[in-house]
Amino acid sequence: MLISPPVLALNGISLTVTLLLALAAGFALQVVRHWDIESGSERQLELERRTYLISTLVTWCFGAAVVSLLLFVYNAEQMTTQFVGAMCATGVLNAHPLGWPTLFLKILVFFAGAAWLMLNRLDNQAPDYPLVRVKYWILLGLLPLVALETGAQLGYFLGLDPDVITSCCGALFSAEGAGVAATVSALDPGWSLVALYGSGLLVLGVGLVHGWRSRSGASGTGFALAGALAFAAALAAIVSCVALYIYAHPHHHCPFCILKGGHGFIGYWLYIPLFTAAALSLGVGLCSPWGRIPSLRAATRADGRRFAAVSLGLFAGFYAVATYAILTSNLTMQGVWW
Amino acid sequence: MREWLRRQRYLIDYSLSALARRPGKHVGLLVVYTLIVFLLASVMLFTHALRREAALVLADSPQIILQRQVAGRHDLMPLEYLERIGRLRGVSALYGRLWGYFYDPAVRANYTLMVPPESSTGHRAPDPGEITIGSGIARTRGLAVGDYLSLRSARGEPFSFRVASLLPTTTELVSTDLMLLSAADFRRFFAYPEDRVTDIVLEVRNPREVRTVAEKLILALPDTRPILREEILRTYDAVFGWRQGLVFVLLAGAVLAFVIFAWDRASGLSGEERREIGILKSIGWETGDVLRMKFWEGTILSLTAFSLGYLLAYAHVFYGSAALFEPVLKGWAVLYPEIRPIPFVDGLQVATLLAFTVFPYTVATIIPIWRAAVMDPDAVMR
Amino acid sequence: MITLRDVSKVFNQGRGNELWAVRGVTLDLDPNQMTVLRGPSGSGKTTLLSMIGALSRPTSGRILLDGELLSNLPERFMTQVRRRTFGFVFQGFNLIRGLSVLENVMLPAYPLAPVHGDLRRRALALLAQFGIERKAGERVEWLSGGEAQRTAICRALINEPRILIADEPTANLDSRLSRELVGLLDELRALGKTVLVSSHDPLVFESDRVHRVLEMRDGRLAEDSRC
Numbered sequence: 001m002l003i004s005p006p007v008l009a010l011n012g013i014s015l016t017v018t019l020l021l022a023l024a025a026g027f028a029l030q031v032v033r034h035w036d037i038e039s040g041s042e043r044q045l046e047l048e049r050r051t052y053l054i055s056t057l058v059t060w061c062f063g064a065a066v067v068s069l070l071l072f073v074y075n076a077e078q079m080t081t082q083f084v085g086a087m088c089a090t091g092v093l094n095a096h097p098l099g100w101p102t103l104f105l106k107i108l109v110f111f112a113g114a115a116w117l118m119l120n121r122l123d124n125q126a127p128d129y130p131l132v133r134v135k136y137w138i139l140l141g142l143l144p145l146v147a148l149e150t151g152a153q154l155g156y157f158l159g160l161d162p163d164v165i166t167s168c169c170g171a172l173f174s175a176e177g178a179g180v181a182a183t184v185s186a187l188d189p190g191w192s193l194v195a196l197y198g199s200g201l202l203v204l205g206v207g208l209v210h211g212w213r214s215r216s217g218a219s220g221t222g223f224a225l226a227g228a229l230a231f232a233a234a235l236a237a238i239v240s241c242v243a244l245y246i247y248a249h250p251h252h253h254c255p256f257c258i259l260k261g262g263h264g265f266i267g268y269w270l271y272i273p274l275f276t277a278a279a280l281s282l283g284v285g286l287c288s289p290w291g292r293i294p295s296l297r298a299a300t301r302a303d304g305r306r307f308a309a310v311s312l313g314l315f316a317g318f319y320a321v322a323t324y325a326i327l328t329s330n331l332t333m334q335g336v337w338w
Numbered sequence: 339m340r341e342w343l344r345r346q347r348y349l350i351d352y353s354l355s356a357l358a359r360r361p362g363k364h365v366g367l368l369v370v371y372t373l374i375v376f377l378l379a380s381v382m383l384f385t386h387a388l389r390r391e392a393a394l395v396l397a398d399s400p401q402i403i404l405q406r407q408v409a410g411r412h413d414l415m416p417l418e419y420l421e422r423i424g425r426l427r428g429v430s431a432l433y434g435r436l437w438g439y440f441y442d443p444a445v446r447a448n449y450t451l452m453v454p455p456e457s458s459t460g461h462r463a464p465d466p467g468e469i470t471i472g473s474g475i476a477r478t479r480g481l482a483v484g485d486y487l488s489l490r491s492a493r494g495e496p497f498s499f500r501v502a503s504l505l506p507t508t509t510e511l512v513s514t515d516l517m518l519l520s521a522a523d524f525r526r527f528f529a530y531p532e533d534r535v536t537d538i539v540l541e542v543r544n545p546r547e548v549r550t551v552a553e554k555l556i557l558a559l560p561d562t563r564p565i566l567r568e569e570i571l572r573t574y575d576a577v578f579g580w581r582q583g584l585v586f587v588l589l590a591g592a593v594l595a596f597v598i599f600a601w602d603r604a605s606g607l608s609g610e611e612r613r614e615i616g617i618l619k620s621i622g623w624e625t626g627d628v629l630r631m632k633f634w635e636g637t638i639l640s641l642t643a644f645s646l647g648y649l650l651a652y653a654h655v656f657y658g659s660a661a662l663f664e665p666v667l668k669g670w671a672v673l674y675p676e677i678r679p680i681p682f683v684d685g686l687q688v689a690t691l692l693a694f695t696v697f698p699y700t701v702a703t704i705i706p707i708w709r710a711a712v713m714d715p716d717a718v719m720r
Numbered sequence: 721m722i723t724l725r726d727v728s729k730v731f732n733q734g735r736g737n738e739l740w741a742v743r744g745v746t747l748d749l750d751p752n753q754m755t756v757l758r759g760p761s762g763s764g765k766t767t768l769l770s771m772i773g774a775l776s777r778p779t780s781g782r783i784l785l786d787g788e789l790l791s792n793l794p795e796r797f798m799t800q801v802r803r804r805t806f807g808f809v810f811q812g813f814n815l816i817r818g819l820s821v822l823e824n825v826m827l828p829a830y831p832l833a834p835v836h837g838d839l840r841r842r843a844l845a846l847l848a849q850f851g852i853e854r855k856a857g858e859r860v861e862w863l864s865g866g867e868a869q870r871t872a873i874c875r876a877l878i879n880e881p882r883i884l885i886a887d888e889p890t891a892n893l894d895s896r897l898s899r900e901l902v903g904l905l906d907e908l909r910a911l912g913k914t915v916l917v918s919s920h921d922p923l924v925f926e927s928d929r930v931h932r933v934l935e936m937r938d939g940r941l942a943e944d945s946r947c
Contacts, residue, residue, distance in 0.1 A: 003583030005382060006686055009693035016701055038792055040777040042733055048794050049712040052625050056704060064697065067689065074686045081393075081575050084549075084568070127797040162576060345833035352830065359818040610817075617814045620775060621875065622828040624799040715799070716770040718814050719887065 006075040007157050013068045014150040017061045018143075024057040025143045028136035035132050051132075055120055058139065061146075062113035069106045072153075077259065084165045089256035091168035098156035105149035111279050112142055118283030122303055126295035169254030173239065185253040187240040189333070196237035199230040200319050203281070204312060210284070211308040217289040220304055224285020230315060231278040234322075238270065242322050245329035269321045277314035280307045346634070349627065353634040356614075367603050368643055374596050375647025375695050376654070377589060380662065382687050383655040385582040392574045395512050396567065400539040401548055403565045404555060414534035419559055423538065426554055430543045434535030436524050440489065440517075445478045451528075453521045455539070463520045468502040474514030476504055492529040499523075540564075586694070593694060597702045604636075604706035615710055616718040628711035636703050640696045648691070656681045721914065722749040722772060722883075727781030727791070728939075729767050741767040742778070743939040749916065750932075751882075754909050756925045757918040759936035765918040766887055768936065772916065773885045774802040803832065807876030811888035813868045815860040815875075821847065822856040825874045832879070839878075846874040850904070866897045873904070883914045890921045898923045905929075 027050045036044055076089035076099075083095050093099035116138060123131040173185045203226040210219035239253050246258050246266060259267035284307050291300035357364055404423075406415045415434065423432060437452035454463050464470050471481065481487060481501050488498045505513045524530065540555075542548050552564040607615075618628055654662070724747040731739045742764045749755060749772070757765045770776045771783060774790055777798070783791040790801060815824050825843045847853040850870040855863065860871060869889065876884060886905065890898040898921065906929040909915045919925055925933050935943035 003587065004579040005582055005586050005694070006690045008583060008586055009690045013693055013697065016697075020701065020704075037794070040779050040791065042779075045777065049625070052629065052712060053705070053708045056629060056708060060700065060704060067693070071686070071689050071693070074689070078686050082572050082579070084572070124796065127793050129794065162572065341833050344835070345831065348830040348833060352827075355819065355823075613814075614816055617816055618827070620808060620810070620814065622799060622803040622879065623831055624796055626796065627831045714776065715795075716767075716775040719766050719770055719775070719810065 004079075006071065006078070010068060010071055010075065011150075011154055011157060013064050013071075014146075014153050017064050017068070018147050018150045020057050021061050021139075021143055021146050024054045024061075025140050027054050028139050032133050032136045035129075037128050037132075051129075054136075054139070055124075058113070058120070059117065062110075062117055065106070065109050065113055065146075069110055072103065072106060073256065073259065077256065082162050084162075085168055086166050087168045087170075088254055088260070090172055090254055091166045094168070094172060095161070095164050095166040096156050096159050098152050098159065102149065102152045102156045105145070105152055107275075109142075109146055109149050110275065111282055112145060114279035115283045115286045116142060118280075118303070118307065119286055122287045122290065122296065122299055125299035125303075126293070128295050130293050130295055131290060169252070169257065173253035173255075174251065181239070181253075184236050184239045187236060189241040189244070192233075192237045192240040195233045196241075196322070197319070199226070199233040200315060202226050203230040203315055207281070207308045207312045210288070211305040211312075217291050217300075220288020220291075221285050223288075223308060224282050227278050227281025227285070227311065227315075230281075231274065234274050234318065237322070242270070242325055245326045245331050248330040250331065250333065266321065266325060270318060270325075273314040273318040273321070277311045277318065280311035280314070284308055284311065346630075349631045350634050350638075353631050353638060356631075357635060357638060360611075363603070363608075364639065367600065368639060370596055370599060371639065371643035371695070371699065372647040372650070374592060375644050375691065376650045377592065378586065378694055379648050379651030379691055380654050381582060381585050381589075382691060383651055383683070385578050386684070386687060387655065387681070389575060389578045392512075392578075393571060395509060396571055396574070399567050399570065401542050401545075401567050402540040402552060402555070404538040404540065404559070404562050405565065406537070406559075406562050408561065414531065415537055415562075417533050417535060419562070420538060422558060423540070423555065426551060426558070428542055428544060428547045428551055429540050431541035432538065434538050436521055436530070437536050438524075438528055442479075442489065447474075447478060447515065449475060449515050449517050451517045451519060451524065453524045454518050464502050464518055466520050466523055467498075467500060468519075469499040470503045470505060470518040471501055472505045472513040472516040473507050473510055475517060476501075489527070491527045497523075497527055593698060597698045600699050601702040601706060604703040605709070607710055612710070612713070613718065615713055616715075619713055619715040620718050625711050628713075629707060632703075632707040632711060633700075636700060636707070640699060644692070644696060647695075648688075652681070652683075721751040721786060723747070723782075723784040724772070725782045725784075727768075727771060727778045727783060729764075729771060729776070730779045733779070741939055742771070744781070745939075745941050747934070747941065749914070751914045752909065752912060753931040754905060754915040754917065754929060755932045755934065756930050757916065757934050757936060758920060758925045759942075760920065763936040764939040765936050767939075769885055769887055769916065769918050773806045773808055773883075774798045775808070803828065803879050803881075805881055805883055807879070807881040807884045809869075809872045809876050809884070809886040809889055811891050813872040813892075815868060815871060817859075817861050819860065820857050821852065821860055821863070821871050824860055824871060825878055828875060829878050843874070843878060846877055847871075850874055865892050866900075869893065869897070869901065870904075877908075881913075883916065884908060886915070886917045888919055888921075889917060890919060890924055895923060899927075902927050902929055 031047050031050060031054070034043060035047055073089055076092040079092045080086040080088055083091055086092050086095065093103060116135065119131065119135050119138070123129055123135055172181050174182060203223070206219065206223045206226040210223045235255070238258075239255050243253055243255060243258055244250055246263055256267070257263070258270065259265065284304055287300060288304055290296050291304075404415070404419075406413045406419075417434060420432060420434060423429065433455050435453070435455060437450065440449045440451055441447075442449060456463075469487065471487070475481065475487075479487065483501055483503060485501050486498050487501060488496050491497050499519065505516060505518075519527075525532065540551065542551050548566060548568070552566060555562065555564050615628060618631075619625075623631075724745055727742060727745045727747075728740065729742040731741060745768060757769065759765050767776070771778050771791075774785075774793075777793075778791050781791070782789060785801065785805065790798070793801065816827070819827075822840070822843055825846060826839055829839050844853060844856060847856055850873060852867055852870050852874075855867060855871075860868060863871065869892075873884075884905070889901055889905075893901060902924060905915050905917065909929075917924060917930075924930070932944070932946045934941055935945075
């Protein structure tokens with residue numbers, strides 16, 4: 001077991017988040033069982049007070065989860081010296097079978113939390129709290145996810161053995177290997193860029209339609225799907241094309257090395273807008289079907305427009321940074337790819 | 339968006355005035371908070387600086403050190419092994435080293451005696467009869483350039499060495515107990531056999547080949563053991579890492595006490611404070627507004643304590659040489675290097691510190707703040 | 721304008737010290753009038769006032785404001801309605817000690833986040849209207865009873881509410897100031913506001929500026945006299 005402070009901090013945060021969410025879920029269960037908006041009884045008043053606590057707890061848990069995700073990646077970067085064969089975060093994550101699952105679970109928690117908070121915000125704008133039961137049932141469903149993430153992370157750090165020789169990004173993300181990572185790396189750069197910009201235009205189109213023209217909730221779901229597609233295409237493009245330009249190396253596909261200082265921390269400028277934009281589009285998709293409830297109609301429309309706008313702005317920012325990276329790179333593949 | 343910013347400004351305004359109106363209550367918490375941050379930050383800054391220094395200094399250490407083992411213990415290396423290795427591909431430098439330890443009963447300290455290799459860029463071997471010593475030896479024996487150091491050799495004869503120069507203080511961490519002398523003096527002093535060296539050093543052209551070369555060495559010379567620089571670095575990292583972690587675990591008790599204290603402070607609203615919140619609720623502030631205002635209070639306290647604690651820790655470590663921590667983190671030795679750590683701050687460090695201080699504080703105050711904020715708006719009327 | 725239908729409020733329901741503060745009150749309040757709620761202490765005046773003024777919810781019954789249901793709104797929305805519609809002057813003034821007069825007056829507007837300059841001007845104008853603008857920077861602990869009363873009134877008016885509710889406003893005032901206060905309240909009424917006052921002070925409920933006096937006893941409305 002590696003008891004360095006960042007590892008202690010990560011495990012502490014995840015454990016605390018799980019406990020706080022369990023507390024919130026406990027209150028949520030009470031609310032779901034006894035909620036009666038029409039009644040003015042003391043119990044109803046107490047339940048309404050509890051909803052503030054639940055919101056506060058979940059908001060803090062989400063904030064902690066975001067920090068924990070960044071900390072996890074950053075820490076993996078820093079731990080590379082302790083593992084033979086590791087030269088970036090990829091190597092550290094490879095050193096134990098729970099490494100990658102922990103990362104994916106953390107990302108999942110991020111998206112789930114963001115979407116829930118947007119739903120909660122929507123519900124709070126209607127005097128009759130129409131979505132109370134729905135959202136708290138969803139919250140109860142989030143608890144196992146968070147607990148799973150805590151467990152996976154703990155298992156990962158407990159099982160990490162510095163004597164294990166691990167392989168780094170060169171082996172995992174090389175075009176010749178087997179597995180998902182290798183397949184993505186082997187994608188033709190031209191096609192991946194087409195997919196990238198194509199999905200970007202799709203998301204832009206659907207987003208504009210949803211925000212400014214549409215009447216139904218279906219466009220919101222469409223926006224979420226387009227956002228997910230754009231997200232996937234963006235990750236694939238980063239691994240198969242954009243990263244190569246950033247490193248100015250035609251075979252270095254690693255998605256983590258772009259977070260290093262040596263590349264101007266450009267990785268953060270790419271990932272933060274991308275993740276936020278995708279999370280917002282997912283949230284919009286989750287919220288828009290509820291526009292059919294009369295008390296929420298106006299709020300759904302207003303929120304939908306606002307968050308679609310922010311999401312599109314961030315997507316645009318991401319594409320701008322990616323294009324900038326490609327255009328200003330020292331790598332020229334004229335004649336090879338183009 | 340602008341309205342949201344304006345609202346936060348108003349809430350912060352109120353929080354600041356609320357804090358200022360009750361300095362006594364908050365000063366106590368602030369002091370404890372700052373102390374916790376100070377302790378943890380000092381440990382982190384110090385360990386990190388040491389680690390960095392070790393890495394920097396070791397950057398020039400040899401990539402592979404080959405030692406001979408007899409029955410599991412270190413033994414002297416025959417010079418002919420050098421020829422046996424010479425035929426390996428990828429090796430760019432290859433030479434034998436002479437070094438050893440000497441126990442000086444006068445000061446009960448161990449010195450490391452070494453003959454600088456010819457290829458060494460920093461130092462040429464001292465002339466016969468002369469030595470170059472590290473600052474630790476100079477300090478404990480009270481020696482300056484031109485003084486004489488008398489040591490008892492392996493055969494019992496006293497050897498008198500003249501101090502020709504001192505090693506630079508910037509390398510104190512690893513050179514404090516080092517003594518450089520000529521090869522001839524070394525062999526005579528230790529009665530070293532002529533056909534032996536202490537170990538062999540190899541440099542490999544391609545860093546990725548180091549492990550392969552090491553494997554070939556083990557095959558060619560089965561009674562030897564290669565030690566890789568990357569392994570040394572990893573060990574240093576790990577040792578510093580778990581030492582730091584150990585101190586943090588010990589301090590966990592302090593953090594827990596702080597958390598309980600914070601909870602208590604946040605829950606213990608005086609009658610006056612309760613009245614104030616009741617008034618706010620009655621004049622039109624909703625629960626959400628009061629919650630946000632109280633969290634701004636906490637944030638202001640946290641930021642103040644964190645900045646203050648961190649700055650104090652920085653001053654403590656980099657200007658006061660971490661006077662409080664040296665014994666635990668440096669280990670036991672008679673010759674303490676007097677190091678001036680190089681200031682080094684990074685994001686992970688700050689984030690970890692926040693996770694150990696501000697995060698627990700905030701979590702501890704969530705429920706007490708909520709309880710205060712959900713007060714009934716008509717409470718002041720009853 | 722404000723309608724109450726069979727409104728009741730109970731405290732500590734189901735427990736040994738259960739208390740029905742208000743029972744089955746049915747009432748229609750007309751706009752632009754000064755109404756006084758009169759009764760001994762413990763009669764439920766304060767509880768009734770707090771329910772009318774959207775400070776608390778009735779246990780049963782309905783309260784409507786301009787035909788819209790007010791009583792079943794959750795706290796967030798009730799507060800929003802209250803901010804726009806009601807201004808409260810409390811018995812004992814309930815000003816925040818340590819803050820200046822101006823700051824106290826501006827406080828109710830903070831959650832609405834108006835532009836600071838506008839808010840300040842509005843607050844100073846109110847203070848001038850009630851003759852205490854010289855005291856704007858002073859701490860409220862150092863005000864006299866009458867000045868504190870005016871500060872409380874200014875605070876109640878900062879968000880330009882339609883309805884002003886005052887709970888025992890003359891409790892800490894002498895006769896001269898009490899009469900002045902009733903005059904002030906009537907002036908506000910003349911400006912278009914509706915005024916609701918609870919008081920057991922004869923100077924108030926026997927004043928000729930009062931349109932209607934409601935008598936409460938043991939949580940019920942006993943007498944309703946109009947002038």
